[in-house]
Amino acid sequence: MNNLHTFFKNHRDFVSYTFFGFLASVINIVSFMVIKSTFHAHYMFANTLAWLISVVFGFFTNKSLVFKSEYSTGYALITELIAFFFFRGISLLADSAIMFICITGLNLSSFTAKVIDQILVGILNYATSRYTFSKDQREVAKRLRQRRIEHHQQKLAQKKQSQD
Template sequence: MIKFREFLLKHRDFLIYTVFGFLASVINIVSFMLIKSGLHVHYIFANTLAWLISVVFGFFTNKSIVFKSEYSTGYALFTELIAFFFFRGMSLLADSAIMVLGISVLHMSSFWAKTIDQLLVGLLNYATTRFTFSKEQKAMTARLRKLRQERLGRRRTPSSLPEPSETSPDQPEKKQESH
């Protein structure tokens, strides 16, 4: 019993992600089928809309429930949202490629192509989602933000240019003494 509990604690993120990833996949598949057959649109268009619906669901559940990433500032939320959508955008490319392969090349039914697609894309999504909400990513974002602020500060007051009162065109530059 103790080993099972240790296993659960050690793999908590993955296990909870699996539950909410499964729910996001169900939302994706159901949305895809409803949009495709209800609106009679091309499967790639239906796939993209279903992706968008499931990504919005996935962002908030992964942030709040799975990885317990706190809402600290609007900027932090925005950077997590951008990172999440960036990585999920990459998975949309894989998602669409699998759908084209399954439906147009292998002539599978839309449902089975979408189901297989969600299993494969789910693995990619776990890796990228874990990075998006990780402490390491937040530390990297903070370092990048600090570096950006330092660069902006240097642009505004460049230290390499002399102050107008220090030298004039008629006077030679003063040599600085080394200490």
Template sequence: MDVIKKHREFLVYCLFGFLASLLNIAIFDVAHNNFNMQLWLANTLAWFISNTFSFFVTKMYVFKTEMKDYPKMLHEGIFFLLSRLFSLLFDDVFMVVAVLALPVNNLIIKAIDQVLVGILNYFTSKLIFNYNNRRLRERIKQLRARRN
């Protein structure tokens, strides 16, 4: 039980990350395989929708930050999506290269892609919501104060 409490944040993030990945894969599948949307465009659309979903669930359920301050939430949301542009670039490049180079179903490639992107996104989310970074900021301030 202590292990679950200790790693609660990561476990809940994985659960909602899994749901966001399923959403991403489903949107990609419908857009690319059913509506014949270009691969990178379908992938980018899936990224945007799943990351918007991810922002809200990560904020509310993983890092348990408040939703009352709308200007702050808008700022966090914009920063959240901007910080994930790197993962979008990785996501698009990986998908295009892997789909063109590997003789594997594009949904299998998309699932592998989502695992890699999910790991990258976990660490950027921690920075955005300043979760557990308060102690780190305090230590940095103390070190700077000692130097001066």
């Protein structure tokens, strides 16, 4: 029992991500199957909509519950949101390629393809989410904001001097 507690303590991010990543995958798979069967949508269209639904869920759970990234400013939130969607956009390309290969190339059922897809894409997403919400990444963004503010203040001071 002590070893299990130590494991969870040492790997909290990974364990939390695995839990919420599993929930996001379930949301993705269920959304995919519902969209595909209810609307008789092409599997790539259903896959893209399911991706969007699960990414929105994933952003807020990863930010708040997994990596405990605080809501400091609106700018910081937008920066994280853009980075998250950028990396998830890359994973959408991998997601779509896996679905295409599994369904069209290997002739697997859409459900089986989606499960395989979610396992492989989940690994990619963990690495990119960890980067997006890491303390180092937030520090870099904070330094960039500070430099932009200082640069803006210098321009204002120069403008004021030239007017005097």
